[in-house]
Amino acid sequence: MRLEQLATVAQVRAWRRSQDANVALVPTMGYLHEGHLSLVREARGDGGKVIVSIFVNPTQFAASEDLARYPRDLQRDLRLLDAEGVAAVFLPTPEEIYPDGFQTTVSVGGVAAPLEGAARPGHFAGVATVVAKLFNIVEPDRAYFGQKDAQQLAVIRRMTSDLNLPVDVVGLPTMREPDGLAMSSRNAYLSPAEREAAPVLYRALQAGRLAYEGGERSGARLREAVAEALRSEPLVFVEYVSVADSASLRELEAAEGPLLLSLAARIGSTRLIDNILLP
Ligand code: AMP
Numbered sequence: 001m002r003l004e005q006l007a008t009v010a011q012v013r014a015w016r017r018s019q020d021a022n023v024a025l026v027p028t029m030g031y032l033h034e035g036h037l038s039l040v041r042e043a044r045g046d047g048g049k050v051i052v053s054i055f056v057n058p059t060q061f062a063a064s065e066d067l068a069r070y071p072r073d074l075q076r077d078l079r080l081l082d083a084e085g086v087a088a089v090f091l092p093t094p095e096e097i098y099p100d101g102f103q104t105t106v107s108v109g110g111v112a113a114p115l116e117g118a119a120r121p122g123h124f125a126g127v128a129t130v131v132a133k134l135f136n137i138v139e140p141d142r143a144y145f146g147q148k149d150a151q152q153l154a155v156i157r158r159m160t161s162d163l164n165l166p167v168d169v170v171g172l173p174t175m176r177e178p179d180g181l182a183m184s185s186r187n188a189y190l191s192p193a194e195r196e197a198a199p200v201l202y203r204a205l206q207a208g209r210l211a212y213e214g215g216e217r218s219g220a221r222l223r224e225a226v227a228e229a230l231r232s233e234p235l236v237f238v239e240y241v242s243v244a245d246s247a248s249l250r251e252l253e254a255a256e257g258p259l260l261l262s263l264a265a266r267i268g269s270t271r272l273i274d275n276i277l278l279p
Contacts, residue, residue, distance in 0.1 A: 148273075
């Protein structure tokens with residue numbers, strides 16, 4: 001394996017100093033799928049060396065959430081990254097990232113407040129803090145994130161701009177299964193029946209797109225078009241459906257300009273999110 005495994009901040013800093021090429025970072029929580037690998041491939045294609053971090057960040061999980069059972073398969077992840085020509089992988093322990101006495105948080109304002117921010121209090125503070133730390137540890141020229149987590153991408157863009165972090169943030173499209181289900185490490189939680197029900201999330205977003213393309217501009221009616229499609233699947237419990245401005249994530253009464261159509265739903269004990277951009 002040519003992939004270098006780095007466990008400590010000091011090792012990453014030494015690795016970074018030894019690179020003359022520019023460096024691209026792909027932050028992940030592991031249990032890699034084609035969505036993650038699409039970010040890696042794009043990062044490679046843009047030139048330079050690619051470093052992937054695998055860290056199931058405890059501070060972005062609430063006490064009630066799935067931190068303990070989050071899926072992991074490090075050996076498989078390492079094989080996949082090696083096969084993609086990734087130069088290094090950062091595998092810190094929680095103690096390496098949050099040593100005794102740690103007490104600083106990066107808190108992003110408005111864009112982190114609604115949707116996932118409202119449903120998962122503290123989540124984006126955990127995300128912003130760990131991403132700021134990764135940027136400072138790795139000092140990448142570019143960092144790659146998926147549109148799958150659209151609000152996370154917006155929060156990271158906001159933080160990077162607000163704090164003048166010298167990193168180009170690149171957002172990339174959502175990779176999907178053939179039936180439309182957005183790839184996610186959490187899909188592994190789904191029972192066969194739940195997995196069969198799950199593509200309704202994307203179908204519902206497409207119902208919203210169809211209404212939009214038919215000229216519907218009422219936020220309420222677009223949300224209802226999505227919600228109605230979701231109701232066709234009894235295993236799905238809807239948390240929210242949103243029609244928001246794609247930059248500010250403010251909910252819209254009239255759907256003008258670039259929109260983020262997004263939803264969160266539970267299928268059994270698994271919480272899934274998905275979104276599309278319109279037009
Ligand atoms: P995660 O391991 O879930 O924290 O995801 C790591 C990165 O991969 C984030 O930037 C995600 O937005 C991105 N990602 C996750 N799923 C997908 C997907 N289906 N398509 C594209 N990117 C994804």
